[in-house]
Amino acid sequence: DAKTTQPNSMESNEEEPVHLPCNHSTISGTDYIHWYRQLPSQGPEYVIHGLTSNVNNRMASLAIAEDRKSSTLILHRATLRDAAVYYCILGTGTASKLTFGTGTRLQVTL
């Protein structure tokens, strides 16, 4: 399985933008880039996903490098409710199996 690399933890102040990086240098042409987050004592929550172009939805934006070897999840205005573990995952085009790593623990402070 193609792997992703994320920082273990990041901190942000409330109402400031947050950029969560992810490296996936072994990504294949059919791999989708997915982001999920998990709040304490809850199941993972879908955030956003994309293939080649940048993507926006009501929760976040996903910026994908031109060579697709890295991506950045952008939370435009962090709130305390965004404190969670964020997972960057590659979803192969032929199966929806998700291989979770250790993720980035985001702390949001006042």
Added chain:
Amino acid sequence: DAGVTQSPTHLIKTRGQHVTLRCSPISGHKSVSWYQQVLGQGPQFIFQYYEKEERGRGNFPDRFSARQFPNYSSELNVNALLLGDSALYLCASSLLWTGGYEQYFGPGTRLTVT
């Protein structure tokens, strides 16, 4: 619309026993996947089913089995429980079974094996 539902919420079993966990996907979703999450780690893929057929299997022993029913709900069965099977078991549903579709997770079943 109802999200993914799982039952039971919590379960305590003894080593050697058998357990059945249940999952109902979001209406219209035909793919169901199961994950195991041990405390402090990310979820690990166990099975994926689509249209009642197994589409993927993770690196878990044969004690773990699953099936999907005609209404797309699913069961995960674990035989001969070990202490190490204590974990949060997550079910996720998606429209189709390929990587281009997002998955929606249920709240999980917390299994404790004593």
